[in-house]
Amino acid sequence: MSTRTGRPPRLSRARIVAAARELIETHGVQALTMRRLATELGATPMAVYHHVPDKDALLLLLLEEAAATAVRPSLPADPRARLIVAARAMRDILAPVPWITEVLTADDLLSPEALWYPEAILDAAMECGLEADRAVHAYRSIWYYTAGEILIRAAADRRRSRDDRPPFREQVFADIDAEQFPRLAAVADRWAELTAADTYEQGLRALVAGLLAGVG
Amino acid sequence: MSTRTGRPPRLSRARIVAAARELIETHGVQALTMRRLATELGATPMAVYHHVPDKDALLLLLLEEAAATAVRPSLPADPRARLIVAARAMRDILAPVPWITEVLTADDLLSPEALWYPEAILDAAMECGLEADRAVHAYRSIWYYTAGEILIRAAADRRRSRDDRPPFREQVFADIDAEQFPRLAAVADRWAELTAADTYEQGLRALVAGLLAGVG
DNA sequence: ACCTGAACACCGTTCAAGT
DNA sequence: ACCTGAACACCGTTCAAGT
16 A cells, blocks of 8 residues: 655546547547647646557547447347347447547447447347358448448538538539439439438348348 | 740649559558658649649549549449449449548548449439439448448558557457357457458348338 | 748657656 | 656648749
């Protein structure tokens, strides 16, 4: 038992992680820089480095915290319904914090806390009749679809909120050649509306139906 | 008709775009910086700005060029097969140049030249019996799945090639609690192998089957 | 018109030093 | 142990000037 001496530390991992999350949630992932974080904490950049090895490690801490505090859904008994519910829950938790998915894809970082979701999906898929290998492949397909939806939607939102000028897409669609691209031309003026609709579950159900076709 | 006078320009849009592509293809997207590009061209950063408004505009030029030079597949007559072929072609073209997908999601940039792919997919989906709205939603689902696959795979490759230390995932899987996560524990040692397999088309076929279920 | 040089306002991270 | 200050090697972009 060592008696603490000296000044009490002003910084701590907990304070740093809290400030980092605050920064990301109010100003976006790109606002999280070691220097800005230090300023927010009233310290020098190097004071942060004394508590956290580097920026990657900080992102990992953020990830673990988010996964640990996430509320998990109660799963239905029917395995097919369970598969849908678990995937949807994973997406609903990640969607409001797209930076997590950005980190997950960018660095193959995976919090131990987050394993609950692949476990639930794998388990449901196997109970639906898929053998282990096919269940893993099914999980991968669902993860591709889910991560894609979150990343694309987040990028679109970011652009919409940040941008001065109208999206480049509008100009492309305005100039579209109806002879060459008749299908696109026909829906061009409704594109924004159609892509704004939340069709995640629709697509997920289609994917799951296709993945489970011919089994169970 | 103005007669050109003065020194011939050393830089040009074409030279800049070519050097940028070279830089990306040999060193990755993150290596494309205006300063490094200028150095590569033997000029100052500002010389580049004289030919291209900013970095976003440069990425757009790169995109247009890639889409314009891409080889398009011949499409089968059967609309369902056509849907698969068009989506696969889109993915096969984007997979070796994942930075394009990163740009596409990050900035909603869309080259007029690239419209061929959504047009082909939309057309095939509608010939399969989907009405316009559902066809657009189907295209979106396919794009989420495709972009997700490309981005996640590219990120994994990047990490694998760059990294000194083994992926964090390995450590997480080594420490896995078999009581709490039995399904994951059972496949943990084969996870890398299973996720390395190219299951894009398998997942695509499942997704398309699900999207087209009950029509046509 | 085409390009240079210096500057501004940033990054992540290291190194040496202070208490 | 905990933190500061200065520095290194970078960014994208602007401004003023040269030919």
